[in-house]
Amino acid sequence: MDQSHLPRAKHSFRFFTHVDLTELTGLRARNLREMADILKAVPGSVIYHHTHRFLKQHQYLSPEPPNDFAWWAAEAMQDARLAERLAAVDTVNFKTLRELREKIVAIIEDRMAKRKTAADAPEGMEFHFMKSVSFILPTPYQAGDLREFSEALRKVSVHSIYHHVFEARLRLEHGVNDFSRWLEEELGEMVLAVEIAQLDPYTCTLEGLRSRLITLAENRMIESAESHHA
Amino acid sequence: MLEQYAPIVGAGVIDDLRLIAKKLAGRVVRNVNSTAVGGGVAEILNRMVPLCKELGVDARWDVIKGGEQFYAVTKKIHNALHGATQEFSPSDWDLYWQTQELNAAQMDLNADILFIHDPQPAGLIVKKTPGKGRWIWRCHIDLSSPDLAVWNALKPVVERYDASVFSAPAFSQVLSIQQVLISPSIDPLSDKNRDLTQEEVAAICDRLQIPRDRPLITQVSRFDYLKDPVGVIEAFRMVRERIDCRLLLVGGSADDDPEGAKVLAEVRDRAADDPDILILCLPPTSHVEINAIQRASDIIVQKSIREGFGLTVSEALWKGKPVIAGAVGGIPLQITHKHSGILTHSVEGTAYWLKQLLQSPDFARKLGENGREHVRDNFLLTRHLREYLMLFLSLDHPGKDVVYL
Structure with missing residues (x-):
């Protein structure tokens, strides 16, 4: 595509x-x-x-x-x-x-x-x-657009997903998870940002959370491609 | 060597280890304990030191020297810290400190991190020089109810360290220094835990004459009152009234352990000539045999009344078996009741859950699967290694709860 x-x-x-x-x-x-x-x-x-x-x-x-x-x-x-x-x-x-x-x-x-x-x-x-004493380390993975974001989500460890979703929001008091903030501020993906923010990550496994995040991002890419071709 | 763990724990875990270890590259970490062979500490260091080296950390390992009398004193200290009342004379403590001074004078204690294991070499802290190296005391002992006279003598020594490490929350004390929780671990590549084929399991069971035609309930532990083997027999008999099954009690030969021999005799007496109760005494090197027995079992019991960490529970969970264990020592860290195993407090409770699991194989299988995943995430050597590396790094950031590296 x-x-x-x-x-x-x-x-x-x-x-x-x-x-x-x-x-x-x-x-x-x-x-x-x-x-x-x-x-x-x-x-x-x-x-x-x-x-x-x-x-x-x-x-x-x-x-x-x-x-x-x-x-x-x-x-x-x-x-x-x-x-x-x-x-x-x-x-x-x-x-x-x-x-x-x-x-x-x-x-x-x-x-x-x-x-x-x-x-x-x-x-x-x-x-x-x-x-808990948390040590936060950079990984080699970066994303510049939605496709790279979705690909990186597949590769990073669940600890990385944990950090950006749980630790960033509550412990570091960013107010919202890091993914939603970046999607909204950098890509203007308001709807996707809200969809991710509204997930209840406490009721699924971290692997389950990874799958949901990827699905949401991929659905958004399909939507975006369809509206681009329309 | 590290790469061999990747298929078991995932490449991401090994990547994380490399990422963390980079921050410690070239640092000298000098471990000191009291014995090069035998015992859990030597076993851990034998595995940890080469892995640290492979990761670029300059890990070293020295052993203190002491005479028989010194080790008699440190044995008393060890027992007292475990809660047993011991008689100490002033000369006992004199000997302890003389030996520390002697070793401190002879040993090369130059290092970025001095990692001192257990009370025997704890007094080496006298050699601590401000600004030169950081000192960590690693306590492998159950300190939950120590003899206070001995602990009060040791506490000021421990508080001269920069940090301390304990194996379970209940072992911690109120101390003026950082206390870190690091649980012990099992090595998934060792003979006791590595994967075995069904043929290997069957061959070992045949050799040891363990029949597999009925559900097998097993307890693996030395013959010791604190492991309650007689209680296991009583629970088994309650179960067998309704369900056809076998009990296997596996322990050491107890030849050089008078109390063990007494417990074994009592167990044999209770088992009488019941053909469904098998008692097996194996030499201490029977790691692969224990591995096969655990894999051949349907339910594994660890009905301890008192326990240090109780790492045999993780060994059993790693085989994907449902485990029923006493809720003592470090066992509740390894089993969350009804999620990753069953915790019990009595003979009747053990019998009740044995029946439940034998009659509900799906639930039993789920407990076993969850237990194995819990061990994979929390009680394998790689987690232990990662936490040691984090501990070393934490010394650079005292008092901080969130550290960006």
Whole structure:
């Protein structure tokens, strides 16, 4: 297919990848009070780690297990109601880790107010607080137009896709994923940018997300070719 | 050598390793531990050092020297850090520090990074010079409930390091220095884990006289109360009331382990003359045999009551088998309950899940597939190597949560 009509970006999209290291804080919570108090004090990178760990470690699972807080509420605290509310926190709707932290703390404190007892987790089931340290590296892949973008999406590692979709939006607080921003600002692809921004990446595997991104980009190329020939 | 891992983990993972290692090119990383052969640390270093070199990092490995009395003291320190109460005399600590001084005086400790493994050589930190080399203490021990007197003696020593590394979250302590979580790993190319053909598996099972005409439930672990082999027999008997199956308990010969021999005798007594319970004692070099046995099994059990990291779970998951394991030590890092395996807390729970998995082969197969993928992403040597490289790089960026390289 002739794609010479595709608009070219003034600034190419450079794909980065990320690798991370998990740091231990040495902090642990035995009950909901300690959990809420520590959550209020720890850096945002702790909140990020415990809401994204499963996603990174279970790239092959969909639906993946819930965030660490929900898992702990279910397995250690045996509190199915709290676990369900924590699992239902829709991370995609939060623009900052501060807002996400406030929501999680609010759910825990609401539950504490309703529960009559303040039980401790069994010994050995304490919650251990950790944080992610991200190292971001440039990959050799770049895209100047939609075709190159789609081709690069096939080649980069899932860690690269993870970085531009999850890390950029929430952790680096870019507000929107890097792909949508570039497509809109550099190629004027408003519709495609919105379509990608509206995906809920938390409900599919990273490979599934890659396929959806490629499909959206390729559909847009077909549309563009058809309107060019019309 | 690194390229051999590409078909298993994907070329992208090897590319990432090369990309990261470029940032460390030529740096000298000097590992120090207490033994060149035997034990998990030596096994890891034997694999890691050549791979680091292949990636352009100047990795080296030295071993401290000490007499029998020194190693008797460090054995006591090791046991105390694991939680056992030990008697220490002031001369024990004197000997520990004298040996550190002696080694520090004799060893070449020039390096960009000094990577010191476990308590035996931890005191070499006395040689730390400001501005010359960074020091990391790698703790391979379960520090979740240490003897506080010994830990309080060691803690100020550890806090002189630039960073520390632990294998599981529960092993971490409140420390004034950076603490990093790096789990151990398995080598997918080793005899214990490499792919075997069905013919190889069948030949080994025939040689060891393991029949395969009924579902086979297996636990591979030394004969130790903490691995609860008797509990496994009890769970098996509850299952066999309803389902036709066999149990295989595989362990070491326990010739030089008095407690192991006692546990083995008890296991044999409990098994009595039940023809469906097989007990197999193998020499410690039987890696390929263990590999074949795991592949021949339908369900693998690791019913530990207490565990360090419990890497045998990853070995079993790597074979794509559904695993039922005790929720202790590092096992919950390897198994997410009902996603990548089953976590249990009792004999009854183990029996319940054995029945469920034997009766629901699709679910069991899915657990096995998920477990293998979880190990591929998180517990193979390549991930371990990547995290060591990241750890070395992190020393250049203290206190930063996001680092652009």
